[in-house]
Amino acid sequence: MSTFLGMPAAPPRSPYGTGNLRGERSFPQAAHDGLRNGQLRGNLGRATRTIRAKRIAVTGELPDWEALRDAGAAIKTDTMNRLPELLEELERKVTERGGTVHWARDGVEANEIVTRLVKATGSGDVIKVKSMATQEIGLNEHLEAAGITPYETDLAELIVQLAHDKPSHILVPAIHRNRDEIRRIFLDGIPGVDPDLDNVPAHLAAAARAYLREKFMTTKVAVSGANFGVAETGTLAVVESEGNGRMCLTLPDTLITVMGIEKVLPRYQDLEVFLQLLPRSSTGERMNPYTSMWTGVTPGDGPQDFHLVLLDNGRTAALADEIGRAALNCIRCSACLNVCPVYERTGGHAYGSTYPGPIGAVLTPQLAGMHAAEDDPNSSLPYASSLCGACFDACPVKIDIPSMLVELRHQDTEQAGTSAEKLAMRAAATVMGKPKLYRAAQRAASLSRSVGVGGRDRTISRLPAPFDGWSDSRDTAAPPRQSFRSWLASAEGAATMRAAAEEGARRTTDDQDDEQEEQ
Amino acid sequence: MRIGLFATCLGDTLFPEAVKSTAVLLARLGHDVVFPPGQTCCGQMHVNTGYQREPVPLVRNFAEQFGDASIEAVVMPSGSCAGSVRHQHEIVAERYGDAALRAGVATVKAKTYELSELLVDVLGVTDVGAYFPHRVTYHPTCHSLRMLRVGDKPLRLLRAVAGIDLVELPEADACCGFGGTFAVKNAETSTAMLQDKMRNVTATEAQVCTAGDSSCLMHIGGGLSRIRSGTRTLHLAQILGSTRTAPYALTEAAR
Numbered sequence: 164m165s166t167f168l169g170m171p172a173a174p175p176r177s178p179y180g181t182g183n184l185r186g187e188r189s190f191p192q193a194a195h196d197g198l199r200n201g202q203l204r205g206n207l208g209r210a211t212r213t214i215r216a217k218r219i220a221v222t223g224e225l226p227d228w229e230a231l232r233d234a235g236a237a238i239k240t241d242t243m244n245r246l247p248e249l250l251e252e253l254e255r256k257v258t259e260r261g262g263t264v265h266w267a268r269d270g271v272e273a274n275e276i277v278t279r280l281v282k283a284t285g286s287g288d289v290i291k292v293k294s295m296a297t298q299e300i301g302l303n304e305h306l307e308a309a310g311i312t313p314y315e316t317d318l319a320e321l322i323v324q325l326a327h328d329k330p331s332h333i334l335v336p337a338i339h340r341n342r343d344e345i346r347r348i349f350l351d352g353i354p355g356v357d358p359d360l361d362n363v364p365a366h367l368a369a370a371a372r373a374y375l376r377e378k379f380m381t382t383k384v385a386v387s388g389a390n391f392g393v394a395e396t397g398t399l400a401v402v403e404s405e406g407n408g409r410m411c412l413t414l415p416d417t418l419i420t421v422m423g424i425e426k427v428l429p430r431y432q433d434l435e436v437f438l439q440l441l442p443r444s445s446t447g448e449r450m451n452p453y454t455s456m457w458t459g460v461t462p463g464d465g466p467q468d469f470h471l472v473l474l475d476n477g478r479t480a481a482l483a484d485e486i487g488r489a490a491l492n493c494i495r496c497s498a499c500l501n502v503c504p505v506y507e508r509t510g511g512h513a514y515g516s517t518y519p520g521p522i523g524a525v526l527t528p529q530l531a532g533m534h535a536a537e538d539d540p541n542s543s544l545p546y547a548s549s550l551c552g553a554c555f556d557a558c559p560v561k562i563d564i565p566s567m568l569v570e571l572r573h574q575d576t577e578q579a580g581t582s583a584e585k586l587a588m589r590a591a592a593t594v595m596g597k598p599k600l601y602r603a604a605q606r607a608a609s610l611s612r613s614v615g616v617g618g619r620d621r622t623i624s625r626l627p628a629p630f631d632g633w634s635d636s637r638d639t640a641a642p643p644r645q646s647f648r649s650w651l652a653s654a655e656g657a658a659t660m661r662a663a664a665e666e667g668a669r670r671t672t673d674d675q676d677d678e679q680e681e682q
Numbered sequence: 683m684r685i686g687l688f689a690t691c692l693g694d695t696l697f698p699e700a701v702k703s704t705a706v707l708l709a710r711l712g713h714d715v716v717f718p719p720g721q722t723c724c725g726q727m728h729v730n731t732g733y734q735r736e737p738v739p740l741v742r743n744f745a746e747q748f749g750d751a752s753i754e755a756v757v758m759p760s761g762s763c764a765g766s767v768r769h770q771h772e773i774v775a776e777r778y779g780d781a782a783l784r785a786g787v788a789t790v791k792a793k794t795y796e797l798s799e800l801l802v803d804v805l806g807v808t809d810v811g812a813y814f815p816h817r818v819t820y821h822p823t824c825h826s827l828r829m830l831r832v833g834d835k836p837l838r839l840l841r842a843v844a845g846i847d848l849v850e851l852p853e854a855d856a857c858c859g860f861g862g863t864f865a866v867k868n869a870e871t872s873t874a875m876l877q878d879k880m881r882n883v884t885a886t887e888a889q890v891c892t893a894g895d896s897s898c899l900m901h902i903g904g905g906l907s908r909i910r911s912g913t914r915t916l917h918l919a920q921i922l923g924s925t926r927t928a929p930y931a932l933t934e935a936a937r
Contacts, residue, residue, distance in 0.1 A: 191869075194868065194870060194871055195870060198874050204874070504856055504857045545732075546867050549824070549857050549861025549872070550861055550864070551828070551857035551861070552824055552825075552828035552829060553824075553828070553857070555828070569732070573732045573734050575732055576731075576732035584731075585733070585736075588728055589736050591727075592728060592733075592736040592740060595739075596722070596739030596743055597739075598722055601691075608695055608696075622907060624908075632870065632872075632873075636876065636877075636908060637876070638904045639904055640904075642695060642696055643696070646694050646695055646698055647689045647693060647698035647701040648689065648694055650702060659702075660705065660706065660715070663705075663710045666709075666710050667710050667711055670710070670711070671712040
């Protein structure tokens with residue numbers, strides 16, 4: 164008898180997610196379009212400035228806002244630490260209350276489950292209430308391919324859907340569109356719309372309402388997302404502004420909810436914290452207009468057939484990683500997008516993923532991976548930040564996004580193997596790690612002045628690649644003739660420091676005299 | 683107080699005037715300024731660009747240069763370098779260092795300050811006896827503001843400067859778009875951020891835009907120079923170092 168111990172190998176890893184979690188171009192390439200689009204930058208700037216001011220006002224009026232943030236972070240951290248048991252509890256409670264729970268490993272499975280459930284009802288249409296999870300897995304495209312027509316009912320989602328566009332923002336998917344563009348989209352996309360429709364917001368909303376009312380009254384199946392799922396009671400919750408979501412959640416016979424597994428909360432009471440944090444952080448409102456909660460099915464009231472699809476799609480992979488686990492705390496309020504100077508200027512499409520902005524730059528590579536060696540667009544996302552830190556300050560659950568971006572950059576460079584940049588970084592570290600080499604390099608820089616670098620006005624206006632992007636818009640001062648250390652070692656430096664020290668000594672003596680006089 | 687001066691690689695090599703002003707100012711306030719000659723760079727650029735193995739020798743060198751117990755405080759005219767020493771050296775040492783490095787990093791971390799922190803919190807002074815009769819606007823750099831939480835300390839120091847006409851910068855908290863290698867890797871986005879910052883700076887009609895970080899000033903100043911705005915950038919230390927007997931000559935130095 165012999166014991167087979169097996170060969171050492173990497174432990175099995177959960178698979179990454181699939182779907183709309185990867186763009187086709189790197190961030191700098193994709194950002195180029197948004198940056199060159201003056202209309203888009205204007206729309207985004209106005210919208211984010213307004214929402215930023217509103218958020219500051221309504222969070223500032225709560226004396227316990229910081230305590231609420233701490234509570235939110237603590238509840239989410241606890242949730243991630245015992246996610247499996249909470250999900251099983253949620254499944255048990257939903258089932259007890261007459262719902263059916265489905266587990267989907269990835270987007271492909273989730274799409275198949277939903278399509279099968281819709282087909283079983285015999286309906287060729289579904290109405291949808293805004294859901295990031297179904298955007299992530301590309302459910303609409305999948306349903307259409309199966310001959311089922313999905314109708315988005317959130318106004319902004321409807322605009323995006325009719326324009327055959329992609330959302331640009333987590334909370335305000337059509338943030339990049341103005342009313343003239345929306346008028347054009349409605350004229351082209353809504354059957355039977357008044358051809359004289361103008362761009363007055365109330366008239367645009369009325370046109371959408373007339374269209375959607377008909378869908379609400381005639382469609383028997385709805386697909387929703389969920390902001391929260393409470394393990395303790397099996398309750399699902401959706402918060403929204405228009406009431407269209409409530410129509411979807413109450414009128415149809417069948418309701419299918421697709422929820423990312425990280426949205427679970429342990430206790431019903433935890434909603435107290437998040438229903439304060441979420442609206443104030445996202446829309447800058449004290450409370451959102453509509454909060455809908457439902458638990459399983461209730462005979463004679465609301466949908467009589469309820470399905471909950473629990474979506475993994477890379478979340479378990481993220482959970483196994485220290486940063487990924489913290490990123491899963493995100494409650495999709497989009498406060499980080501609204502304060503991010505990079506998002507404000509490039510828009511959401513530059514990020515390539517359903518999840519744009521600072522949290523997207525962290526979450527997307529965690530859910531879908533970033534294969535540095537394969538030139539994966541996702542590996543450019545951690546660099547799409549100036550690390551200004553505004554996102555960390557705005558996050559209602561205190562996700563330290565800047566530190567996570569730095570960590571993801573580290574993972575990327577470790578994965579990437581030897582690159583020109585890595586060699587340059589190594590060379591710089593070698594020079595700067597050895598004071599003698601460092602001083603030699605410094606002298607060479609100072610000498611460059613003597614050989615004419617910078618010309619007479621002491622500025623350099625053109626630098627070679629890869630620094631040409633820098634010099635396109637900025638002059639660079641030529642290195643001065645003398646470094647600080649050589650000044651300090653010079654007769655002039657020594658004399659200046661001696662004079663300052665003498666003044667300091669006089670000042671100190673005077674102060675002491677003053678103190679003695681006072682005594 | 684015996685204060686170790688860290689010039690920072692950028693300050694030492696490209697912006698020595700800001701470091702000179704820091705050294706002279708502290709000596710004038712009666713402190714003993716020491717310059718450990720083996721100092722080089724804090725390694726911030728490495729860590730922020732994703733490299734944590736490579737800067738280990740830099741982190742070690744910093745801890746060795748400033749570890750001496752006779753140095754009571756370490757100061758640098760840069761919020762981002764102070765942020766690097768306080769927040770990033772630990773990460774590098776934890777991951778790739780030995781026990782000695784971790785101990786050295788903890789020692790220097792505890793006594794490291796950005797200039798305005800040292801002046802206000804440690805030395806207890808807001809009026810440094812400066813004289814600067816010019817219109818000035820202040821840009822609070824991101825790392826000073828959000829990593830170090832210096833708050834209004836730089837503004838309190840500036841308000842105490844004799845003759846100064848201090849004007850508020852609109853949207854002051856917005857990042858200028860530098861971000862180290864961000865300005866190279868995402869040059870277009872960085873430029874878009876810079877344009878908005880410059881629009882706000884020029885709207886103040888200030889002669890000088892000041893800040894606590896030479897790197898952000900290099901970025902903003904480079905842009906202002908390109909558009910020939912007439913506003914120039916000057917490090918906070920240079921304004922605090924300007925006195926009635928040795929005033930900073932703005933016109934001569936202006937580009």
